[in-house]
Amino acid sequence: MYLLIGASAIVWFSLAYLNGLDLSKAKDFFRLIPKVVSIDLLLIAVFVKWGWEFKLFRGWLVPFPNLSGTWMGCIYSDWKNPQTGEKPPPIPVMLNVSQSFFHLSCVMRTGEMESRSFSEGFLIDPDRQLKEFAYSYTSKPLVSLSERSTPHDGSVVFRIIEKPKRKLVGRYWTERLTKGEIALEYHTSELLEELPCSIGEHPVTEDNSRR
Template sequence: MSNVTIKSSMYLLVGISAVAWFLLAHLGGLDLSKVKDFFGLIPKVVSFDLLIIAIFVKWGWKLKAFRGWLVPFPNLNGSWVGFIYSDWKNPETGEKPPRIPVMLTIKQSFFHTSYMMRTSEMESSSYSEGFLIDPDRQIKKLAYAYTSKPRLSLNERSIPHDGTAVFHIIENPKQKLVGRYWTERLTKGEIVLEYHSKELLEELPEDLGEHPVTEDGNRR
């Protein structure tokens, strides 16, 4: 979390605590000029702060009102669909494969994000994730390391492997993730995704092939 959002969080928490202190004192008919009344409210104020923090961490961080000044990263929860453009070449023919329909599901909370990518032949899950957000440099990226497990029937030509993916987060004019990946098999490629739904789907949508995404990320 950046220094700006840390400061904003501290200022907001102090402000909430002050409001809670005066509100509880008013409701309880207490005099804050008295040491006993002032310090006697500490447990209640702390409990109120913890409740507010819990609500924020569970739901509040998703609100656009907090984006930027308090929450540095976007809410990416849901299913994203698109295509993989691999540089792998068939050793027998020397040809690259056609683009591969793919779906990325993102499960995100305030403290953690997990990524699951699926094609018709493999499933990969993240084990290390992070955001790179720097508004001053116009940088909005996510990156994660993953383990890919192809279907058992494909083990002869595709074995389990690890890799890394880095995506540019595009929010305007429409939500897209445009990125690259590398694997320990020395293959790499590009991935272009568009936001599909807030649901975490477990298989590729049937209409993905009917509404293809071009290499620049636009449906045609």
């Protein structure tokens, strides 16, 4: 609000100077209101669309980091095969984050499932050195796996790491009573639509359908 008021004042005085108006006169003062409001709305629109991404505003005007893009990594599930007692190997995973100043959405994909967030939020508290984001999701496995892997809901909490490398490290749990850890690294600013073959090709097994 202070920034907006300051910008409005600058615009007001600038327009008055360019148009040779005397702001001490009520008529000249109020005739500028429509122009000032229009410029303010334009500045807000530019900030919300692009400006918030600049590091210049991080920390004091924009409290959260920009996570937009594709993140790659692995899921480490604590589920154990009831027949062998062994845990499944790490599951390659891709997370797409679409973020704007007011909105955040996440889509996670493995070779067997796709999950989409329905509730998201940041947990930012510099005084407590807390920098996390969390979301709840609905997971839909491939139709071919419907007999042994049903759609379900779950939640994820990620710790945001920006130095020395951009990483997301967190934990998840589901209503199927499975849980585990997820480790991701920033891959690209593009939102990829499927896992690259080099990391996405893995056999369809009962183990990694438990996520």
